[in-house]
Amino acid sequence: MNVSDLITANQSLWQEYTQHRFVRQLGDGTLPDSAFRHYLIQDYLFLKHFARAYALAIYKCDSFSAMQRPLTALTGLLEHETSLHVAYCQEWGISEQDLENIEEDSGTVAYTRLVLDIGQSGSLTELYVALAPCALGYAEIGAWLPKQSFTARANNPYIAWIDMYAGETFQQLAVDETRSLDEMMKEISADSQQGRKLNRIFRDATRMEIAFWEQGLNKQ
């Protein structure tokens, strides 16, 4: 099996995530300010726990060459996505100090601890599958939004966010992650017990991504 099989098996849920109302409103610039602020702040906490999960993936590797994959993803997350995120928060009047003092919302706790729990109790492949909807979904959103007729570049307060995920660095991280995961799953059959377990994990993480958008919308 491969990444494409996981997406195909969960197609409607995947579409609900990548084409969510929150995403569309980022595209046309109509997302309420309060929803975006809540999302941004919670996403800072999310990224911190995802960095821990990639570090856990390094720990679970048994060779230097295998460690290189999660290390590249972790470096991308720390040096690219998180630093852009902090700069972006500052543009929105949210300081690093504010970010350190926030309370985690329930959707943030649920998603991040689910992934860390899979990482602690499961295999490296299971952890990689739990991490996959994050990078792959946002890369798809970054590629999809600029092509939609409703997406506005002029006077859109969210255009820098879209550009970050549409940009080459993030797109390449998602390509690398797909390649690694395809390699890790190539001997696993989708209808084996292990294949079904991986599908369940992918599905749960995708559901958590939808809940993360909803968490933002609920703060309007």
Ligand SMILES: Cc1ncc(CN)c(N)n1
């Ligand atoms: C909730 C969430 N999911 C995914 C991503 C993209 N790394 C993110 N920043 N935040």
